[in-house]
Amino acid sequence: MGQFKVIVVGAGPVGLILAIALQKSGIDFVVVEQRKHAAPPTAFGIFLWPHILRIFHQLGLYEDMQSIGLVMTELLNRSSTGEQLEISNGFELLEFAHGYPTMLFDRKSFAEVLLKHLKGSDQLVKTSKRVTNISTRKDGVTVDFADGTSEDGSIVVGADGVWSTVRDFMREKAPPGLFSEDSNPFSAPYQGLFFRVPRPESLKPGQTVYVHQPHRQLMALVTDTEAHMTTYERIPNVSERTNFSPNNVSDEDIKYWFDVPVNEQVTFKDLWDNKTIGGMVNHDEGVIPWWHWDRLVLVGDSVHKVECSVMSPFRGAGGCCGIEGAISLVNKLNRVLSSNPDPSRQDLSGAFTAYQAEREPAARLWVNVSRIDIDLYTSKAGPASKAATFADGRAIPIAANSPVLDILPFPDEKEGVVPWKRHPKADGQSKGVKARL
C-alpha cells in the first residue's frame, strides 16, 4: 500500500470538518458524497455551542463563521396560552463560561464556508458518489460507487449520517450479533415538525422562543431573515427510518398546533401557512455499541444520535457531538501515523478503540442530558424549566472537556470562567507530522 489515505463517506457537517482536520494534519483523504451538491439548502439551521466555535477558531474558520452565523441572545419561555413564563439569559451565561458565543447557521452557507477552507475541495470532495460496496484487504480498502467508479484507500470513515451505509457494511463483515440487525439501531421517543418561514417582524433576530404544552413543545430559532421552527411531541418509542428532508404533512394531522400563540402577534398557523420548506421527522436517539470494524470506523450521526438537538440554550448537541468526535478521531490517527506511516490493521484497531473509548462516554452523556432536559420541558404538569436548567448544567463540563486538534498550535484561543481542559499537545507536532505538512 502507498501513502496512507482516508476515504470519508459523507459531506455533512461532520464529514467536512473531519476533512479540514485531516488536511491540517497532512493526512491524504478524499470525501465522497451521494448528493449532487455538497452544500444543499436544508430545512433547518444548525445551532452550535461555544466549544465548537473554539474548534473553528483553531482550524482558522472562526472569522468566516462569524460573518455567516447569528449569535443567539435571549430565550423566551411561553405557556400554550401565550403567557410569558420566563426569559433566560442562558446563552450569555454560556459565553461567560466558555469565552465563545453560541451561534445559529444556515446549513448551506455553513457548508460553503467549510468548502472554502478545504484547499482543493473541487477535487477532494467528489459528489454524486453513492457508496454501493466496500471491500477490505489486509493492506487497504476499495469503495465502489453507483456510477461504476471506485476509490482505493487505507481506511473508510463513515460520516454518512443516521442511515449509514458504512455501518451496514460493518455489520456484514463483523461476527453475527455484534451489530443490531434492525434497519434502525436507534429509537425515537419524540416526533416533530421542522420548517422555515420568513421572519415576522414581531420575532427578534437571535431570539429563541419555546412554547410549552403537556407532552409537546414548540421552538422558534430566529435569524435576521427567518424563523426556524421545530416541534417535539412524545410518542411511544419507535425504531423506524424517517428522513430529515422536506416531506408532506397534512394540516389535519397537526391542527392541534394551529391556534397556539408563538407570541402576541403570531400563531403557529400563521407561520406554518407561510413556510418555505418543512416536514416531519422522528427524533431518534441512542449510541451504538461498536464504532469500528476492520478498516472501517464511524463518526457523527452514524454512531450516535442525540435526539433533542436544540431544546434549550444548553443544547444543539447532535452536530456538536459529531464534530467533537471528528477531531478526536483525527487526533488518534495522527498519533498512530506518527509511530508508523503505514499502520497495520492491528495498529488501526488500537487507534479506533482509543477513539471510541474517549468519545463514547461523552456521547452517552449528551444523549442522556438531552433526554432528561426534554422530558422535563414537556412534562405533563408543565415545563419544569428550573429543573431542566439544572440538567443543562451537566453539559458545561462536557463542553469544557471538548477535544481540540492535538497537533495545531492555538495561541490566541479565548477562554471564559470555566477553563478548557484540553489544549494542543506541546509535543503534538512530532517529526512524522512535520514531515507530512
Ligand SMILES: Cc1cc2nc3c(=O)[nH]c(=O)nc-3n(C[C@H](O)[C@H](O)[C@H](O)COP(=O)(O)OP(=O)(O)OC[C@H]3O[C@@H](n4cnc5c(N)ncnc54)[C@H](O)[C@@H]3O)c2cc1C
Ligand atoms: C430537525 C433537526 C434539527 C437539528 N438541529 C441541530 C442543531 O441545531 N445543532 C446540532 O448540533 N445538531 C442539530 N441536528 C442534528 C444534526 O443535524 C446532525 O447531528 C448532523 O447533521 C450530523 O452530521 P453528520 O455529518 O454526521 O450527518 P449528516 O448531516 O446526515 O450527513 C451525512 C452525509 O452523508 C451522505 N451519505 C449518506 N449515505 C451515503 C452513501 N451511501 N454514499 C455517499 N454519501 C452518503 C448524505 O447525503 C449526507 O450528506 C438537528 C437534526 C434535526 C433532524
